[in-house]
Amino acid sequence: MVYTASFAFLEAIWEAGVTHCFVNLGSDHPSIIEAIVKGQNEKKGRFPKIVTCPNEMVALSMADGYARLTNKPQCVIVHVDVGTQGLGAAVHNASCGRAPVLIFAGLSPFTIEGEMRGSRTEYIHWIQDVPDQKQIVSQYCRYTGEIKTGKNVKQMVNRALSFAMSEPKGPVYLYGAREAMEEDLEPYSLEQTYWHPVEPSALSQDAVKAIAEALTEAQEPLLITGYSGRNHATVGELVKLADTVRGLRILDTGGSDMCFPANHPAWLGLRYGVDPSIKTADVIVVLDCDVPWINTQCHPKAGAKIFHIDVDPLKQQMPIFYIKALRRFRADSYTAISQIYSYINFSDLKQKVSTAEYSDRWDKLQRLHKEKLDTITSEVKISENGNFATSYLAHQIRKACPEDTIWVVEAVTQTVLVADQLQANLPGSWLNCGGGGLGWSGGAALGVKLATDDQGKKKFVCQIVGDGTFLFSVPGSVYWIAQRYNIPILTIVLNNKGWNAPRKSLLLVHPNGAGSKVSNEELNISLAPTPDYSGIAKAASGGELWAAHASTAKELEKLLPEAVAAVMGGKSAVLDAHLEGPEGKYKGGA
Ligand SMILES: Cc1ncc(C[n+]2csc(CCOP(=O)(O)OP(=O)(O)O)c2C)c(N)n1
Ligand SMILES: [Mg+2]
Numbered sequence: 001m002v003y004t005a006s007f008a009f010l011e012a013i014w015e016a017g018v019t020h021c022f023v024n025l026g027s028d029h030p031s032i033i034e035a036i037v038k039g040q041n042e043k044k045g046r047f048p049k050i051v052t053c054p055n056e057m058v059a060l061s062m063a064d065g066y067a068r069l070t071n072k073p074q075c076v077i078v079h080v081d082v083g084t085q086g087l088g089a090a091v092h093n094a095s096c097g098r099a100p101v102l103i104f105a106g107l108s109p110f111t112i113e114g115e116m117r118g119s120r121t122e123y124i125h126w127i128q129d130v131p132d133q134k135q136i137v138s139q140y141c142r143y144t145g146e147i148k149t150g151k152n153v154k155q156m157v158n159r160a161l162s163f164a165m166s167e168p169k170g171p172v173y174l175y176g177a178r179e180a181m182e183e184d185l186e187p188y189s190l191e192q193t194y195w196h197p198v199e200p201s202a203l204s205q206d207a208v209k210a211i212a213e214a215l216t217e218a219q220e221p222l223l224i225t226g227y228s229g230r231n232h233a234t235v236g237e238l239v240k241l242a243d244t245v246r247g248l249r250i251l252d253t254g255g256s257d258m259c260f261p262a263n264h265p266a267w268l269g270l271r272y273g274v275d276p277s278i279k280t281a282d283v284i285v286v287l288d289c290d291v292p293w294i295n296t297q298c299h300p301k302a303g304a305k306i307f308h309i310d311v312d313p314l315k316q317q318m319p320i321f322y323i324k325a326l327r328r329f330r331a332d333s334y335t336a337i338s339q340i341y342s343y344i345n346f347s348d349l350k351q352k353v354s355t356a357e358y359s360d361r362w363d364k365l366q367r368l369h370k371e372k373l374d375t376i377t378s379e380v381k382i383s384e385n386g387n388f389a390t391s392y393l394a395h396q397i398r399k400a401c402p403e404d405t406i407w408v409v410e411a412v413t414q415t416v417l418v419a420d421q422l423q424a425n426l427p428g429s430w431l432n433c434g435g436g437g438l439g440w441s442g443g444a445a446l447g448v449k450l451a452t453d454d455q456g457k458k459k460f461v462c463q464i465v466g467d468g469t470f471l472f473s474v475p476g477s478v479y480w481i482a483q484r485y486n487i488p489i490l491t492i493v494l495n496n497k498g499w500n501a502p503r504k505s506l507l508l509v510h511p512n513g514a515g516s517k518v519s520n521e522e523l524n525i526s527l528a529p530t531p532d533y534s535g536i537a538k539a540a541s542g543g544e545l546w547a548a549h550a551s552t553a554k555e556l557e558k559l560l561p562e563a564v565a566a567v568m569g570g571k572s573a574v575l576d577a578h579l580e581g582p583e584g585k586y587k588g589g590a
Contacts, residue, residue, distance in 0.1 A: 005150025026079030028106020061443025089437020147176030226255025442473030
């Protein structure tokens with residue numbers, strides 16, 4: 001019986017709870033391919049499902065999306081140095097977005113004369129032999145390690161997964177040469193019960209007391225969060241806290257998951273580090289958040305009491321980070337919020353938050369919440385010639401899609417408008433990248449759909465993506481995979497004829513510079529003539545996918561339900577939504 005290191009590797013990831021391997025194979029993988037075939041033949045239903053991914057960035061984004069929704073790690077297998085480079089910005093995204101993914105890449109064989117099985121057999125083995133392959137991705141990885149022998153390959157897999165699954169979660173990278181992966185072994189297994197990740201940490205009693213007292217003494221308490229919604233249970237915990245400390249408001253900075261429901265009066269929505277509430281709050285709890293405010297745009301007032309609770313308060317990946325927090329704690333957000341909530345309820349503070357003053361604050365919050373929703377609704381409008389912009393579009397999408405849709409959003413400069421209109425209420429129903437490498441959402445939406453189907457929930461998944469970002473997402477691979485593996489998603493392309501973001505960046509620094517007075521073409525940010533985005537997707541699916549364009553509200557009214565019905569019927573759909581042209585408006589720096 002053949003039992004190689006590669007087979008043990010695949011067994012090990014399955015035993016550790018990895019259900020999928022997103023693969024892009026090459027000459028480093030003969031033993032992997034043999035092992036896959038053996039596993040498919042001999043271990044039906046007890047072996048990772050293999051998904052062929054024609055592009056590595058899509059592979060990693062799929063694993064990332066799956067892992068984010070389920071908090072279960074997934075695996076990506078790529079080809080030596082070049083496949084590792086093909087992961088591209090997806091490694092950055094998985095790292096910033098705290099997605100637990102195990103990446104494996106082969107190494108070129110290290111023997112030349114046939115000394116070992118796996119020794120060099122092809123020209124390319126000389127070419128792809130690089131001095132330090134892991135350096136391509138190591139700064140984004142929680143751990144990198146070489147599989148030097150098959151004899152402890154399962155320990156290496158579990159060691160890597162211990163890092164991937166301990167906070168802050170993220171990608172890990174294992175690599176092994178052909179010879180090592182070919183090694184014949186005696187079958188073996190580990191006791192998985194001894195390989196659980198580090199458990200969530202709590203606040204000290206003293207910290208709980210200090211934060212609870214500050215929150216209940218505050219006139220205008222604010223909690224700013226980014227990632228706390230990754231654990232879906234934390235959403236409910238924050239609701240309980242906001243119900244108790246009435247007047248506390250919650251601002252989401254779009255770290256990646258929806259953190260607080262829009263239908264709660266404490267909801268301030270998603271903003272990227274700029275919001276009036278930041279300037280006026282007297283007590284601020286920053287909870288699992290990378291960028292609570294952008295100092296040059298907006299910052300807390302002098303004397304505001306700030307507490308920072310985070311699984312990674314030092315932001316170990318960032319060369320510069322600091323906030324004027326009085327105290328900072330390394331703790332799990334669910335645990336910390338539960339502790340603070342319990343403390344308030346089971347101490348003298350309970351009486352304090354039960355006074356008439358708190359009832360008045362609650363009334364005020366409800367009034368402000370209603371005003372906010374009214375303002376958002378007033379953005380839903382069409383132009384005189386029947387065209388629409390993002391707010392109208394997002395409002396219509398919200399109406400057309402099922403209540404429990406999972407939104408996978410990479411809408412760049414339109415994200416806040418989209419978030420305002422979608423008003424996510426259900427934990428886990430909104431995911432955005434959290435990182436800065438465009439192109440995440442195509443693969444991620446597929447991964448999320450695969451995950452919700454595997455969970456038996458079979459939720460509707462809608463990707464909302466900028467037109468520039470759609471091209472970054474490698475649609476040729478995304479929609480081939482969608483078709484090949486029957487993963488139906490709805491994609492809405494926000495077509496504003498190019499990259500709006502660089503213009504915004506430019507104007508923040510040079511509001512009256514030469515660039516402020518010229519067209520998108522002159523700024524080199526125009527994608528006109530506009531590609532046929534839905535056509536690209538349709539071609540990738542072999543002509544099977546539902547594809548259309550909408551430029552007017554009338555077209556949208558007809559096409560959106562058709563697109564949703566197509567996806568419900570098992571086919572992916574891409575609707576290219578042509579937004580009302582903004583270019584004219586920008587001329588003259590308006
Ligand atoms: C991989 C990568 N390349 C380049 C950028 C820089 N960048 C940030 S936003 C943006 C434009 C995105 O265009 P689009 O998706 O159309 O969104 P819009 O700006 O129009 O809202 C670019 C090029 C990036 N973040 N990531
Ligand atoms: Mg655009």
